[in-house]
Structures are given as C-alpha cells and as structure tokens.
Amino acid sequence: MDKIRFMVVSGFLGAGKTTTMIALAEYMDRNIGKTAIIANDLGANLVDTSLTQTSGCTVAEIGNDCICYQMDNTVDQIRRLRDKEGATFVMSDIPGCGVGALDHVYHTLHDDNADEFTLSPFMVMVDPERLRMIMPEHADINLPEELVYLLKLQLEEADLIVLNKIDLLDESTIDRYMGFLHEACPDIPAMKISAKDKTGIPELAEYLTTHETALKNFSVRNNQEFADAEAKLTWYNRRLYLKTKDGSKIDCNAVVDDLIEGIRMGLIERKRNVPHLKTFATSGNGDFNKASLIGVDYDTEYAQEFLRDHKNMRMIINARAVCESRPLARLMDDALDEVCDKYDLDCQVFFTECFGMADEGR
Structure with a gap:
C-alpha cells in the first residue's frame, strides 16, 4: 500500500488555518489527489468542522484536546480517512496558539509509523497584523507579552512559514513582510498566499506534495515560559x-x-x-x-x-x-x-x- 501524506498546520489564532486548509483541499482534490481535513481543538462543537463541511471537503473532527496528546486517535482517524474516504493526503490543524506538534506528532509518527506515513513540511501560518508584534515597529495590539512569545515559538518550530491574507496588502508591504521573515528565520522557507482569494494556493500545494519535513528537534516540554503563556x-x-x-x-x-x-x-x-x-x-x-x-x-x-x-x-x-x-x-x-x-x-x-x-x- 502506498504511503499516505500527512501534515500539521499550525499558526496563531486567526491566521486563517481553516480557510487555507479548505482552499488547499479544494485545489488538491481537483489537481493532485483526494485530500481530507482533520479539525482539531481543545473543546467540542467546533465552528471549523461546520465551515469545512459546507465547502464539500472531506472532514473529520478530533476535539477535547490537541492531537499531540491523543496520537492513537489521530492515527486511527488518518487511517479511516485513507481506507473509507480514499484520501492520499490528510492535513490537521492544532489549537490556535499550540506549540509542540513537531515533537509530539511528527517524531511519534516517524518513530512508530514510518512505513505508513510520509510527513509533509510542518506548516506555520502567520497573518500580517499579528506578525507586526515582532517586526521592528513592535506593534501593540493589546495582547500580553506571553502571547508574543508564543508567536515567536511557532515560527521557530516551522518547516515552512506561510504569510496569509496578502489580499489586504500592497506589493511593497508584502515585500517588507516577506523580507522580515527571511531575515528573522533565515533557515526556514517562506511563502505568501491569500487563502480567501486562492492566490498562491497552487504553488503551496505543489511544495507540500513534493517536499518532506526536516524533522528537526524542537520541544517545549518542561518550558515554564510556554506554560505561563498558555495559562493566559x-x-x-x-x-x-x-x-x-x-x-x-x-x-x-x-x-x-x-x-x-x-x-x-x-x-x-x-x-x-x-x-x-x-x-x-x-x-x-x-x-x-x-x-x-x-x-x-x-x-x-x-x-x-x-x-x-x-x-x-x-x-x-x-x-x-x-x-x-x-x-x-x-x-x-x-x-x-x-x-x-x-x-x-x-x-x-x-x-x-x-x-x-x-x-x-x-
């Protein structure tokens, strides 16, 4: 049996993870192969599941905790989407300020299920407004410093950084944001898209289906700063x-x-x-x-x-x-x-x- 591709989509609250996964799934269904989405969050009754269902995309829900802490369930869901729905590519988000899936999910799947899964790049979404918090202007958008720290951790964890919502920016501003990402994260590829307008989606899909994770070592276990930030x-x-x-x-x-x-x-x-x-x-x-x-x-x-x-x-x-x-x-x-x-x-x-x-x- 051919391996199924799996990918985690991380990013700050409101970065557009769900909209991006829907845009990717719609494009990949038409042009690459059957694609499915796992909607994940700490609670139950998720808006993202309902929105994804209206798009016609194949969707499963894993609620009540991050996939990081229910790996048996996550593996079962990926297998079900493969066996029952015919999916060849599955992507899952994680809770909106989540950090640590590279360690808990990717390394676990690589160690325990390498014969079943190919791991696409660990993708971290950023939106222009939140990115301003760590750019030279250090924009104050009324969020505590602990959440700024979470954004920095998310960028550090990424295999691929994707700047979303470029439909809101002019070309010179896009260049400034992309220049900052290349300077701040020089070893991490960065791409730009508008999930709303579907701009950049074909190029992103091509990258995700032809590249794999670097499987770098990154962990927030026993990180008190991370725990303090989540507690906010x-x-x-x-x-x-x-x-x-x-x-x-x-x-x-x-x-x-x-x-x-x-x-x-x-x-x-x-x-x-x-x-x-x-x-x-x-x-x-x-x-x-x-x-x-x-x-x-x-x-x-x-x-x-x-x-x-x-x-x-x-x-x-x-x-x-x-x-x-x-x-x-x-x-x-x-x-x-x-x-x-x-x-x-x-x-x-x-x-x-x-x-x-x-x-x-x-």
Missing part, C-alpha cells in the same frame, strides 16, 4: 438554537452582529481581549453566516452572511480569550440575553464549556 488563555465553546417567539422572519445577520458586539463590549469593559472569536450560524438549505473577530479593536469579518431572513438558526460559538474563565462565561451569557431581549427570541442552549488552561480540575 481561556477556551469557550457553545452550541445553541434561536427562534423568534412569534414565528416571524428576521435579519439573522443583525442578530449575529449584535451578539458579537455585545461580547466585544463586555471584554472591553473588563479590559480583556479575544485573540479569536468564531461563530457559525445556519438555518439549513445551504444558507449560513460565518463570522470572525481577531480582537476587540478590530471589525468583525464575515466569510459569508445569510442571504435571506429566517425565523430560526442553529449556532456555534468558539472563543479563545485573554480573560479568566468565570467572567468570560458571565459576559457571554449577558451578551446572549441582550440579543434575545432585543429581537424577542427563544433560546435553547445545548452545550457550553468554558475553561482556562490553568484551571484546577481541567
């Missing part, structure tokens, strides 16, 4: 159902926008931030809203908005916040209550989890 983050996941009390159709885009704005204002009031907030809402029949917020100082970005009014919608909220878990849970409830009152909505909450990396009992 709280994970929040919720799945709910909203409907109008009188059965009338309303502008559900406005509901999503007001909910995110309520969360933003609650964080600002507490002098906290959200490096990444994602929501996915659908009323079925292919109509959905996918929104993203990369900080309280930024505008909400929409990958897609509802095309028509609806009387109900199912919704998933994923947030990765620089905020303690208890106040985060309270402000999320407050924002939801305000929206329900404003639009006269009934709400059923089916699932909620909120935990900090350093919370006792986690």
Whole structure:
C-alpha cells in the first residue's frame, strides 16, 4: 500500500488555518489527489468542522484536546480517512496558539509509523497584523507579552512559514513582510498566499506534495515560559438554537452582529481581549453566516452572511480569550440575553464549556 501524506498546520489564532486548509483541499482534490481535513481543538462543537463541511471537503473532527496528546486517535482517524474516504493526503490543524506538534506528532509518527506515513513540511501560518508584534515597529495590539512569545515559538518550530491574507496588502508591504521573515528565520522557507482569494494556493500545494519535513528537534516540554503563556488563555465553546417567539422572519445577520458586539463590549469593559472569536450560524438549505473577530479593536469579518431572513438558526460559538474563565462565561451569557431581549427570541442552549488552561480540575 502506498504511503499516505500527512501534515500539521499550525499558526496563531486567526491566521486563517481553516480557510487555507479548505482552499488547499479544494485545489488538491481537483489537481493532485483526494485530500481530507482533520479539525482539531481543545473543546467540542467546533465552528471549523461546520465551515469545512459546507465547502464539500472531506472532514473529520478530533476535539477535547490537541492531537499531540491523543496520537492513537489521530492515527486511527488518518487511517479511516485513507481506507473509507480514499484520501492520499490528510492535513490537521492544532489549537490556535499550540506549540509542540513537531515533537509530539511528527517524531511519534516517524518513530512508530514510518512505513505508513510520509510527513509533509510542518506548516506555520502567520497573518500580517499579528506578525507586526515582532517586526521592528513592535506593534501593540493589546495582547500580553506571553502571547508574543508564543508567536515567536511557532515560527521557530516551522518547516515552512506561510504569510496569509496578502489580499489586504500592497506589493511593497508584502515585500517588507516577506523580507522580515527571511531575515528573522533565515533557515526556514517562506511563502505568501491569500487563502480567501486562492492566490498562491497552487504553488503551496505543489511544495507540500513534493517536499518532506526536516524533522528537526524542537520541544517545549518542561518550558515554564510556554506554560505561563498558555495559562493566559481561556477556551469557550457553545452550541445553541434561536427562534423568534412569534414565528416571524428576521435579519439573522443583525442578530449575529449584535451578539458579537455585545461580547466585544463586555471584554472591553473588563479590559480583556479575544485573540479569536468564531461563530457559525445556519438555518439549513445551504444558507449560513460565518463570522470572525481577531480582537476587540478590530471589525468583525464575515466569510459569508445569510442571504435571506429566517425565523430560526442553529449556532456555534468558539472563543479563545485573554480573560479568566468565570467572567468570560458571565459576559457571554449577558451578551446572549441582550440579543434575545432585543429581537424577542427563544433560546435553547445545548452545550457550553468554558475553561482556562490553568484551571484546577481541567
């Protein structure tokens, strides 16, 4: 049996890992071979899984912890995607500020499953706004220094660095960003893409399917700075159902926008931030809203908005916040209550989890 290619996609919160994996999978399905995606995060009920499913890509979900710490499950999922779905290339992301998959995943697969898997380059995504934190201007985007340290670690871990969202930049600015990456990480190849516009995707796919990992030694085991940085983050996941009390159709885009704005204002009031907030809402029949917020100082970005009014919608909220878990849970409830009152909505909450990396009992 031919080996299956596997790759991990790492990167900072909001760098566009899911959008990039979808763009790669769509291109590779058409031009190279069957490609599958594993959506991975620390919690359950993932926006990324729902978004990937709407694209038509083959997707599996590994939740409740990073793939780094459930390797038996990860190997089983890759085999299932190969045997049941015919995948020849599988890619998985890891939680948004995750570091360490090169050590835990790549070296484990190389040591235990080298006869089954070819390991493509360990890819780290960066977006222009977050990269500014470590560029000469040392931009202050209201994130703690510990998260700046995580970004630096992620770049150090990479086999390949990919600058995403170049559709937001002019050519001279792209050259400046790429020049910085080549100078800061001289031994690591760097490429530029726009996953949104599909720019650079064919070249990236070609590279990933013709190169392999350098399998360098990189570990954050027993790294207290890394542990302190992770402890700054709280994970929040919720799945709910909203409907109008009188059965009338309303502008559900406005509901999503007001909910995110309520969360933003609650964080600002507490002098906290959200490096990444994602929501996915659908009323079925292919109509959905996918929104993203990369900080309280930024505008909400929409990958897609509802095309028509609806009387109900199912919704998933994923947030990765620089905020303690208890106040985060309270402000999320407050924002939801305000929206329900404003639009006269009934709400059923089916699932909620909120935990900090350093919370006792986690």
